[in-house]
Amino acid sequence: MIEIRNLCMTYRTAHGEHQAVKGVSLDIRQGQFYTLLGPSGCGKTTMLRCVAGLERPDSGEISIGGEIVYSSEKGIWVPPHNRNIGMVFQSYAIWPHMTVFENVAFPLRHKKPKPGRAEIKERVGKALALVHLAGLEDRPAPYLSGGQQQRLALARALVSEPRVLLLDEPLSNLDAKLREEMRFEIRQVVERLGVTTLFVTHEQIEALTMSDVMAVMNDGKIVQEGAPAEIYSKPTGAFVADFIGRSNFLTGKVSSVAGSNGSSTAMVETKIGTMHCRLDVSAAAGEDVTVAIRPENVALMVDQGGAALNQFAGTVDTVVYVGNLIDCVVTVGAERVRLQLQPSAAVARGAQVRLNFPVEHCLALKQ
Ligand SMILES: Nc1ncnc2c1ncn2[C@@H]1O[C@H](COP(=O)(O)OP(=O)(O)OP(=O)(O)O)[C@@H](O)[C@H]1O
Numbered sequence: 113m114i115e116i117r118n119l120c121m122t123y124r125t126a127h128g129e130h131q132a133v134k135g136v137s138l139d140i141r142q143g144q145f146y147t148l149l150g151p152s153g154c155g156k157t158t159m160l161r162c163v164a165g166l167e168r169p170d171s172g173e174i175s176i177g178g179e180i181v182y183s184s185e186k187g188i189w190v191p192p193h194n195r196n197i198g199m200v201f202q203s204y205a206i207w208p209h210m211t212v213f214e215n216v217a218f219p220l221r222h223k224k225p226k227p228g229r230a231e232i233k234e235r236v237g238k239a240l241a242l243v244h245l246a247g248l249e250d251r252p253a254p255y256l257s258g259g260q261q262q263r264l265a266l267a268r269a270l271v272s273e274p275r276v277l278l279l280d281e282p283l284s285n286l287d288a289k290l291r292e293e294m295r296f297e298i299r300q301v302v303e304r305l306g307v308t309t310l311f312v313t314h315e316q317i318e319a320l321t322m323s324d325v326m327a328v329m330n331d332g333k334i335v336q337e338g339a340p341a342e343i344y345s346k347p348t349g350a351f352v353a354d355f356i357g358r359s360n361f362l363t364g365k366v367s368s369v370a371g372s373n374g375s376s377t378a379m380v381e382t383k384i385g386t387m388h389c390r391l392d393v394s395a396a397a398g399e400d401v402t403v404a405i406r407p408e409n410v411a412l413m414v415d416q417g418g419a420a421l422n423q424f425a426g427t428v429d430t431v432v433y434v435g436n437l438i439d440c441v442v443t444v445g446a447e448r449v450r451l452q453l454q455p456s457a458a459v460a461r462g463a464q465v466r467l468n469f470p471v472e473h474c475l476a477l478k479q
């Protein structure tokens with residue numbers, strides 16, 4: 113439904129040039145919920161603005177529903193109002209001098225040909241019902257709660273029945289609880305309508321819970337794309353392993369590799385000792401790698417001495433209760449390893465313990 117090929121976009125200001133998007137390609141299927149996730153300034157909003165036609169890229173091609181809306185090579189440029197797109201901006205920008213009804217009716221009143229009064233009323237009513245704002249038509253827009261204003265912006269983006277919905281951090285101004293509710297509501301609304309959605313966020317929890325497919329961006333490029341569970345369990349590089357969830361990182365050198373592509377394991381010499389790791393990328397003996405393991409995958413055992421593969425003795429350094437789990441740091445030699453334990457776990461500062469790093473959760477990544 114949305115195809116982007118090799119998109120590049122540079123901002124030019126009086127202070128110089130900044131290349132915000134550096135050759136991005138992606139495909140979003142009809143009805144898919146696709147998320148761009150990445151740190152502040154990585155180029156997410158710029159990507160959305162290029163798809164909407166609010167920025168002119170330097171080069172590349174964008175097509176929507178099989179129609180090319182931008183191509184540097186073919187000299188094609190379709191203006192924003194002809195792209196049939198609904199957008200919710202990062203600052204969701206509802207119009208404060210209008211009522212709820214007029215905010216949603218606005219895109220229809222500026223459509224050509226303009227629908228009749230009865231049709232406008234019906235379509236606004238439908239859009240408001242969809243986001244659970246029916247009954248508030250006559251209220252001035254500023255007299256809505258933050259969550260209601262957010263939903264109003266969504267209704268306004270959906271009222272023209274766009275083929276594509278672009279959402280730029282639509283939950284960023286909400287408190288934690290409302291954000292969680294809205295995550296669920298947005299997902300339900302777009303599913304009911306079957307509208308293809310390109311969603312932008314820097315919150316990993318939103319990307320992981322809402323997306324069919326997500327792409328992690330860094331510095332104007334996509335570094336990894338896939339289903340949320342795949343990105344979480346099989347990050348291909350240290351940036352993704354660290355940005356999505358938390359990871360412990362241990363640097364080391366590959367001493368040997370076993371198995372073939374896709375299901376290899378490697379022995380890695382780290383500062384705390386030899387670790388047996390999963391290897392999803394290709395690496396040869398002698399190569400420097402980073403071993404990533406998530407805090408929830410490190411197991412704590414009583415230290416009974418002896419040696420076993422992927423087990424290391426250490427000392428409990430900090431223990432912090434975080435309600436539903438215990439956040440704990442264990443020093444192993446000069447390394448500090450973070451763990452997450454069940455709240456019932458008996459663990460005390462200063463205790464001598466043994467850590468177990470299960471092979472399937474130790475990922476050797478290229479540096
Ligand atoms: N109008 C502009 N003129 C010049 N530089 C810009 C302009 N808009 C954005 N940039 C720069 O381009 C880069 C990408 O910006 P963009 O807004 O796409 O980031 P983002 O990923 O949406 O970040 P955030 O999560 O903070 O919203 C940033 O370095 C930013 O400073």
Ligand SMILES: [Mg+2]
Pocket residue numbers: 156157158202280
């Ligand atoms: Mg942005």
